[in-house]
Amino acid sequence: MAASFASRCSRVGRSLFSGLSNSSLGSAHEMTHNNYFSQQQRTFIQMRTVLKVVDNSGAKKVMCIQALKGKKGARLGDTIVASVKEAHPNGKVKKGKVVYGVVVRAAMQKGRCDGSEVRFDDNAVVLVDKQGQPIGTRVFGPVPHELRRKKHVKILTLAGHIA
Amino acid sequence: MRLEKCWFCSSTVYPGHGIQFVRNDAKIFRFCRSKCHKNFKMKRNPRKVKWTKAYRRVHGKDMTKDSTFEFERKRNRPERYDRNVKEDVLKAIPKIAKIRAIREETHHKKMKQGKHEKLRREAEKELKQGINMVKAPSVFQQDPSYTLPAIKVKVSQQKSVENHPMEE
Numbered sequence: 123m124a125a126s127f128a129s130r131c132s133r134v135g136r137s138l139f140s141g142l143s144n145s146s147l148g149s150a151h152e153m154t155h156n157n158y159f160s161q162q163q164r165t166f167i168q169m170r171t172v173l174k175v176v177d178n179s180g181a182k183k184v185m186c187i188q189a190l191k192g193k194k195g196a197r198l199g200d201t202i203v204a205s206v207k208e209a210h211p212n213g214k215v216k217k218g219k220v221v222y223g224v225v226v227r228a229a230m231q232k233g234r235c236d237g238s239e240v241r242f243d244d245n246a247v248v249l250v251d252k253q254g255q256p257i258g259t260r261v262f263g264p265v266p267h268e269l270r271r272k273k274h275v276k277i278l279t280l281a282g283h284i285a
Numbered sequence: 286m287r288l289e290k291c292w293f294c295s296s297t298v299y300p301g302h303g304i305q306f307v308r309n310d311a312k313i314f315r316f317c318r319s320k321c322h323k324n325f326k327m328k329r330n331p332r333k334v335k336w337t338k339a340y341r342r343v344h345g346k347d348m349t350k351d352s353t354f355e356f357e358r359k360r361n362r363p364e365r366y367d368r369n370v371k372e373d374v375l376k377a378i379p380k381i382a383k384i385r386a387i388r389e390e391t392h393h394k395k396m397k398q399g400k401h402e403k404l405r406r407e408a409e410k411e412l413k414q415g416i417n418m419v420k421a422p423s424v425f426q427q428d429p430s431y432t433l434p435a436i437k438v439k440v441s442q443q444k445s446v447e448n449h450p451m452e453e
């Protein structure tokens with residue numbers, strides 16, 4: 123009897139069940155989507171990427187408007203042109219100014235000279251002038267040793283941790 | 286050149302292999318391969334994942350305390366190069382590996398043996414304590430008071446209701 127009932131159900135309520143399963147799938151997808159942010163494929167620092175400023179120049183957040191090298195965008199150690207989106211009220215750099223910055227942390231992995239890769243927690247930038255001298259006098263958090271090859275020794279000496 | 290240990294599975298990370306993740310507090314997590322990196326991103330605890338060294342250590346599967354492990358240690362002071370010392374070290378490496386393999390084997394044997402013995406001792410103890418509860422099957426046949434009397438129970442059969450409001 124149970125078997126007959128099951129068969130009837132499957133025959134009758136196919137559309138209904140399919141609808142149900144669809145909805146459940148959708149909810150599951152949404153749940154994974156919430157957790158997905160930390161695991162998504164990280165990409166280049168390109169136009170409109172918002173980066174944290176990790177020095178005491180006065181800016182808090184900048185938005186990349188141009189990568190000075192590379193077709194796809196900037197990576198760890200590259201220089202970008204950015205516009206200041208958030209700034210401290212009495213810092214050197216004001217909101218809306220166009221500044222240069224060196225990417226000192228990138229969430230996208232970058233190959234190292236020995237073939238291994240390095241990846242950071244977030245996208246962070248240190249503001250520099252056109253000659254490549256840092257505007258601020260301190261650098262917070264870890265920075266990669268690849269900056270030495272890019273001739274940003276000043277940033278390396280200011281940094282507390284070198285990864 | 287330094288051979289690091291994988292954060293997740295504790296295997297050796299050779300130069301040029303794997304990926305390292307630098308957290309904002311400058312802690313470096315090194316991974317030997319993408320498998321370990323992915324498991325880390327899934328926030329798995331290496332102590333709870335069975336194939337890692339951490340799990341095996343926690344659960345007593347592997348030898349943890351041994352003098353052969355003392356040779357492989359992180360040293361912050363670089364060793365000054367000495368040809369004689371180097372030769373001795375190269376000679377000692379296979380010997381140490383052999384000793385470690387033997388010790389590990391005995392450790393595994395001991396571990397398994399210990400479990401077997403323990404189970405047997407427990408079973409013996411239980412038998413001794415509960416021997417009065419065990420009776421020969423012939424006793425049940427002789428004395429009807431040990432067994433339940435056979436009772437017939439009537440089961441009312443339900444009539445199936447053929448009513449499916451969901452039907453189209």
